[in-house]
Amino acid sequence: MSIFAPANKKPMTIDTIKELLSTGENAAIEFKTSTEKVSHSVYESVCAFLNRSGGRILMGVQDDGTVIGVNPEKADALIKDIINAIQNSELFLPTPFFTPEKIWLDDKIVIALDVPVGQYVYRYNGRYWDRNGDADIDVTDSPELLLALFERKNPHLFEERFVKDMTEKHLDPDTFTYCRNIVKVINPKHPWLNMSDWDILVSCGLVDKDSRYMKYAALLLFGTDEALANFMPRYRYEGIFRMCTYGQYERMEDVSNRYDDRVTVRSNLIRVYDRLLEFIIRHLPDKFYLPAGSVQRQDLRIDLFREILGNMCVHTDYSTGYACFLEIYKDCVITRNSSRLIPQVPEGNITIQQLGNYTKNPLLVKVFRELEWVEELGSGTRNILKYAPLYYPDYQISIQSGQQFLFAITYAEVKNGTDSTHIGTDKIKNGTDNTHNGTDKIKNGTDSTSHSGILFSGLNIDNKQNKRRAGIISLISRNPSISANDLAEELSAGLRTIKRDLKFLTDIGIIRHVGPDFGGHWEVIKKK
Numbered sequence: 001m002s003i004f005a006p007a008n009k010k011p012m013t014i015d016t017i018k019e020l021l022s023t024g025e026n027a028a029i030e031f032k033t034s035t036e037k038v039s040h041s042v043y044e045s046v047c048a049f050l051n052r053s054g055g056r057i058l059m060g061v062q063d064d065g066t067v068i069g070v071n072p073e074k075a076d077a078l079i080k081d082i083i084n085a086i087q088n089s090e091l092f093l094p095t096p097f098f099t100p101e102k103i104w105l106d107d108k109i110v111i112a113l114d115v116p117v118g119q120y121v122y123r124y125n126g127r128y129w130d131r132n133g134d135a136d137i138d139v140t141d142s143p144e145l146l147l148a149l150f151e152r153k154n155p156h157l158f159e160e161r162f163v164k165d166m167t168e169k170h171l172d173p174d175t176f177t178y179c180r181n182i183v184k185v186i187n188p189k190h191p192w193l194n195m196s197d198w199d200i201l202v203s204c205g206l207v208d209k210d211s212r213y214m215k216y217a218a219l220l221l222f223g224t225d226e227a228l229a230n231f232m233p234r235y236r237y238e239g240i241f242r243m244c245t246y247g248q249y250e251r252m253e254d255v256s257n258r259y260d261d262r263v264t265v266r267s268n269l270i271r272v273y274d275r276l277l278e279f280i281i282r283h284l285p286d287k288f289y290l291p292a293g294s295v296q297r298q299d300l301r302i303d304l305f306r307e308i309l310g311n312m313c314v315h316t317d318y319s320t321g322y323a324c325f326l327e328i329y330k331d332c333v334i335t336r337n338s339s340r341l342i343p344q345v346p347e348g349n350i351t352i353q354q355l356g357n358y359t360k361n362p363l364l365v366k367v368f369r370e371l372e373w374v375e376e377l378g379s380g381t382r383n384i385l386k387y388a389p390l391y392y393p394d395y396q397i398s399i400q401s402g403q404q405f406l407f408a409i410t411y412a413e414v415k416n417g418t419d420s421t422h423i424g425t426d427k428i429k430n431g432t433d434n435t436h437n438g439t440d441k442i443k444n445g446t447d448s449t450s451h452s453g454i455l456f457s458g459l460n461i462d463n464k465q466n467k468r469r470a471g472i473i474s475l476i477s478r479n480p481s482i483s484a485n486d487l488a489e490e491l492s493a494g495l496r497t498i499k500r501d502l503k504f505l506t507d508i509g510i511i512r513h514v515g516p517d518f519g520g521h522w523e524v525i526k527k528k
Contacts, residue, residue: 069108
């Protein structure tokens with residue numbers, strides 16, 4: 001999943017005003033009576049919208065949307081007062097710029113303020129205001145909320161900042177080796193194969209070449225567990241599995257434990273992706289799927305959830321230090337992560353069709369794209385819409401965009417109609433988005449957990465041959481004594497095919513066999 005496209009803001013017309021009135025107050029709409037004078041609450045809302053994602057204020061409107069209108073004799077004076085106030089540096093600092101509009105609605109006048117997203121942190125009358133839902137919040141005396149506000153407005157992405165005192169000793173050499181093995185399967189001539197660890201960092205823009213200062217992106221991607229604990233002590237990922245539906249958990253029905261399985265990962269994002277993908281495979285059903293014209297079955301879990309997991313890793317705002325969550329229920333999967341609020345990203349409930357091409361952490365995306373764990377911008381969304389109906393035809397997607405980004409997808413039938421993964425007001429039942437061409441065979445009801453616990457090593461590549469070879473590497477790393485017959489069974493491939501893959505991986509120097517043909521074992525080669 002990418003980041004969201006800018007909301008299409010309509011001009012302030014009579015029809016737009018009527019639409020806003022019917023929508024009601026929310027994170028981006030505020031009604032004010034203010035018929036005779038501009039109240040302080042109007043300016044507090046202006047400040048909150050500037051510090052958040054922008055919004056629209058309608059003066060002469062009651063909280064329930066009833067239009068009472070401002071005093072027609074004072075409308076021009078009210079507009080002049082607003083302009084003077086926002087240009088007064090003793091009231092607003094820095095001073096914003098926008099022009100209020102006077103709009104006739106039937107026989108009443110409404111003053112509309114179209115407040116833009118502020119580039120900086122604004123304060124009104126010495127106080128800092130932020131928007132939370134449909135409320136304006138004074139965050140001046142709340143250190144954590146005030147810090148979050150300044151962090152959100154910081155023009156420099158967290159991933160690009162330098163980590164004080166971080167050196168090459170804080171990097172994990174095995175992670176570099178692991179990445180080289182991955183790209184070697186994808187492209188035996190990949191430039192990383194001839195680069196040192198330092199050269200890889202330089203080529204990806206993760207360090208300052210001259211000063212040797214390292215960025216947080218380098219720490220997140222290649223740091224050791226100890227370095228992450230030292231420089232980012234609150235950083236962690238949580239994978240949680242609950243043997244109940246989401247609705248049952250919300251209502252606390254038939255839930256004896258807080259969770260049935262849990263994994264906490266405080267490693268770098270390369271390891272996080274690998275561990276959480278293993279967690280997904282362990283707890284989600286492996287539905288049989290055979291693409292048209294192929295004799296090689298396809299793991300839809302990998303194709304679908306790699307997009308969701310990969311994008312959570314690369315689009316999280318790590319400056320907050322809050323944990324990221326992957327929650328698996330009997331009927332749905334939910335991801336929760338901190339998100340950087342930017343002008344291009346609308347807040348609230350959105351649809352997957354609104355997902356756009358904005359990259360929140362371009363340095364992280366660059367490395368994940370080399371590993372083919374995230375697609376080109378926009379194609380991740382297309383892949384979700386492609387594979388979701390194959391995995392579960394009646395799937396539903398709910399998305400909430402805010403400081404916490406929530407993504408929920410239903411993947412199984414729920415008998416109780418009240419059990420829903422809906423986390424907002426926009427629920428998508430994507431029957432029309434099904435890309436199934438009618439020739440591919442999908443057999444629902446043949447759910448299997450026979451592959452449960454198989455680590456696919458995160459090598460989620462579109463090419464089926466590369467996927468299978470990635471699976472071999474992963475299985476060998478978990479069980480060095482695994483036989484070719486067992487590999488063939490686990491990967492649903494022919495024995496000859498597996499033997500050809502083993503020879504290929506041996507020839508290019510990724511694996512080797514130690515000992516006799518019978519009784520020996522495999523090793524994944526770690527190049528220094």
